[in-house]
Amino acid sequence: MSWKTLDDMTLSGQRVLVRVDINVPMDAGRVTDATRIERIAPTIRDILAAGGKPILLAHFGRPKGQRVAEMSLQHLVPALEDTLGAPVVFAADCVGDAAQAVVDALQPGQIALLENTRFHAGEEKNDPALALQMAALGDIYCNDAFSAAHRAHASTEGLARHLPSCAGRLMQAELSALEAALGTPERPVTAVVGGAKVSTKLDLLGNLVEKVDTLVIGGGMANTFLAAQGIGVGTSLAEHDMTETASDILAKAQTLGCTILLPTDIVVARAFEANAPNETLPVDACPQDAMILDAGPASVARISEALKASKTLIWNGPLGAFEITPFDAATNAAAREAAALSASGALVSVAGGGDTVAALNQAGAADSFTYISTAGGAFLEWMEGKELPGVAALSNAS
Incomplete structure (x- = not known):
């Protein structure tokens, strides 16, 4: 340093x-x-x-x-x-x-x-x-x-x-944790990135496919990537104008040898409300009048296997509509798996971002993560590979 x-x-x-x-x-x-x-x-x-x-x-x-x-x-x-x-x-x-x-x-x-x-x-x-x-x-x-x-x-x-x-x-703890996660991490490295929109995390995704071995994409962002592959997403939150960009990220990841994990099964409902009637379906079977609100158990199993095979984890964003039950299931299950691996010493896990901290706390997993960042924008910009003026100033100082 x-x-x-x-x-x-x-x-x-x-x-x-x-x-x-x-x-x-x-x-x-x-x-x-x-x-x-x-x-x-x-x-x-x-x-x-x-x-x-x-x-x-x-x-x-x-x-x-x-x-x-x-x-x-x-x-x-x-x-x-x-x-x-x-x-x-x-x-x-x-x-x-x-x-x-x-x-x-x-x-x-x-x-x-x-x-x-x-x-x-x-x-x-x-x-x-x-x-x-x-x-x-x-x-x-x-x-x-x-x-x-x-x-x-x-x-x-x-x-x-x-x-x-x-x-x-x-500051020392934040920088040391982020350096361990993205600077000189122990490999394999997995990143979990969720949230609503691809457009707000373009720089993040572009940087991560260059740095990590496996990239798990969840939440509304995953719907955009599914749509980019020609998979129907019904009335789900998705940025259809970003499908070409999503395709470019998929192609870049393939070229760089980064495995991208998208849902293989989905939990759908026709109302965005707690305990709405729902069903678990194959990813390509979303009804036109339904919305994807969470990843299914088969998807969670794939994520868990990726976590078990990893040495380092970076987590930003939930895998589904974690604010309402039962659409918090995938986020809770994956977070608890990461927490258990971290507690056993098998995984170095670093997480940050407002929704992320809330989701991990809700899952009862936060205390077992190696490090939880309290920073929002700074954490994201670091993950995007950008130079942070406050950090650069310390590096250049006498």
Whole structure:
């Protein structure tokens, strides 16, 4: 790896600017899910234990360069103190006199929380002057916000140009997991990609067929690939204008020696609702007035065999309409198989994406996966093979 971690930095007595993602859900001024705060705790505790002074930089919502009271990070102080177990001192700005006063008065064992970086229009424009103002508040820059690493903002990319820089524990874990899954994985590698539309995951599919040995395609995306092969999909969600693109991906995979697994049997219904009357049919027998809502048991068996033969798994997206029963069956079964293989040490499994995390949690499989990414867009862009500005900045930093 070309980026430094906290272990490479001398932290004692140093002001450490830590870019975090604490863009958490709230209701009536209270945090309703503290998962993102919990994920940054190891970084903050390690800095405090080493005698450093953590100064948190973060965005919240989309204030578009304006001060919006509801998007103030001050609302997060109680949740931060509860989770981190240390006093948090809030500054009414992320630069200037208000921030400087809080940083200067920060005592050992305290944490500074600076106001929403996006209250400044220069944040999303990666304004060099704003990054320089932020840099004046610290001695070291630590990026622990992988989920924001695909954005070239002042606090995610610009800051690394001005201070000795490193990855925080969460960033380190994300990068290490993704490197193990796509950079230098143990083979064979299988990827599971589901979701509604091929058009939103073209770059992802194009990159994966070059990197993995087996690619499982599920969800509405699979219907588009089936249609590309001349198989009727009834009233199913499918992008019929993308069938030529799907055919190109199939051809590319064949040329590269990547096996693509599509459903061989399907679960169909005539209504998209929980417990709708349904039947399991061969993949080429979908009635014209029915929709495909899940892969069938024979398809799941093929996926399970592919997982058992693999050493590495990357998972993004469900295999069917997992939100409603019984059309969550394929996703649940495959996820539990992957979880069992991971728990036994036979498989390195990395998963990410909003629907993915929800589906794996629903299946009771998430805790056994090797790594679950909390990042959305950044996780996808990494899988697409794109350079992430926040990561590149750490690699290029002093």
